Amino acid sequence: MRSLRRVFRAVRWYLRELTDESAYDRHVAHLRKEQPQAPVPTRRAFERMRTERQERDPRQGFRCC
Structure with missing residues (x-):
């Protein structure tokens, strides 16, 4: 087990x-x-921030969806 x-x-x-x-x-x-004093973003806010950063990155070149 x-x-x-x-x-x-x-x-x-x-x-x-x-x-x-x-x-x-x-x-x-x-x-x-x-x-330690910085506010921790929610998972939703983190994912939104991450997606926006990826879309601004010129190396990405395209958006699939």
Whole structure:
């Protein structure tokens, strides 16, 4: 049972990293470490900010959807 949990955690971690689902968690951890007084954005605000930044990036070149 313990090995099954370990496999499940590893697969979950891999999928979160692959889809960049963990980006918000990394951002919050970074903010709390570097700027503890700064307000932490909601996940929705973070995703909106990230999308806008990607759309402004000239290297992206196009928007798929």
